[in-house]
Amino acid sequence: xxxxxxxxxxxxxxxxxxxxxxxxxxxxxxxxxxxxxxxxxxxxxxxxxxxxxxxxxxxxxxxxxxxxxxxxxxxxxxxxxxxxxxxxxxxxxxxxxxxxxxxxxxxxxxxxxxxxxxxxxxxxxxxxxxxxxxxxxxxxxxxxxxxxxxxxxxxxxxxxxxxxxxxxxxxxxxxxxxxxxxxxxxxxxxxxxxxxxxxxxxxxxxxxxxxxxxxxxxxxxxxxxxxxxxxxxxxxxxx
Numbered sequence: 001x002x003x004x005x006x007x008x009x010x011x012x013x014x015x016x017x018x019x020x021x022x023x024x025x026x027x028x029x030x031x032x033x034x035x036x037x038x039x040x041x042x043x044x045x046x047x048x049x050x051x052x053x054x055x056x057x058x059x060x061x062x063x064x065x066x067x068x069x070x071x072x073x074x075x076x077x078x079x080x081x082x083x084x085x086x087x088x089x090x091x092x093x094x095x096x097x098x099x100x101x102x103x104x105x106x107x108x109x110x111x112x113x114x115x116x117x118x119x120x121x122x123x124x125x126x127x128x129x130x131x132x133x134x135x136x137x138x139x140x141x142x143x144x145x146x147x148x149x150x151x152x153x154x155x156x157x158x159x160x161x162x163x164x165x166x167x168x169x170x171x172x173x174x175x176x177x178x179x180x181x182x183x184x185x186x187x188x189x190x191x192x193x194x195x196x197x198x199x200x201x202x203x204x205x206x207x208x209x210x211x212x213x214x215x216x217x218x219x220x221x222x223x224x225x226x227x228x229x230x231x232x233x234x235x236x237x238x239x
Contacts, residue, residue: 007075013025033129039138048064053072130156144168163198168214205238
């Protein structure tokens with residue numbers, strides 16, 4: 001076990017735990033956009049920065065990827081920390097001016113609506129956090145989406161911005177997206193699901209008749225697990 005101090009509170013955490021995890025386990029809130037318990041942290045959004053004091057040295061680190069150390073003192077709300085977070089939020093508001101999630105986080109930190117950075121008009125609500133990509137790769141295993149282009153033109157989506165044959169329409173990417181950038185909609189009374197420019201036929205539960213999952217997703221699960229497709233044709237409520 002490792003002993004450290006976070007915001008003046010003595011904390012004991014298991015070695016290998018990140019500062020973010022240790023803080024949350026002890027009721028200390030650190031904001032983040034790119035973190036999800038189901039995938040490995042990447043430190044992409046930089047909102048979870050904290051100030052770590054080790055001996056006489058203090059530095060700003062990313063708490064979701066920085067592991068706890070014996071004897072360190074962590075400040076999650078120092079002026080340096082808040083200054084970095086405010087700057088990050090200003091940049092995110094300029095990139096995604098229509099994102100309500102980012103606006104709310106900015107308001108909580110007192111970031112004024114007046115922006116000193118020119119807002120983008122073509123980035124939607126995507127902050128390039130990579131959560132959707134990692135979820136598709138690591139959790140689902142489909143690897144249907146990724147990043148295309150470079151620099152300011154980088155976007156997330158199917159390869160070459162074309163319909164992806166690997167996509168199974170599961171919607172895990174949309175659920176993982178922290179800003180609501182990925183749009184997923186139902187059509188034809190729930191018998192269709194639309195995502196990434198494709199339309200997927202939904203399967204109806206063999207018991208209650210409710211549409212509950214894309215047929216492509218059930219076929220994918222059947223192929224991966226060996227479970228007969230007919231055994232998967234029952235929704236969670238009827239199992």
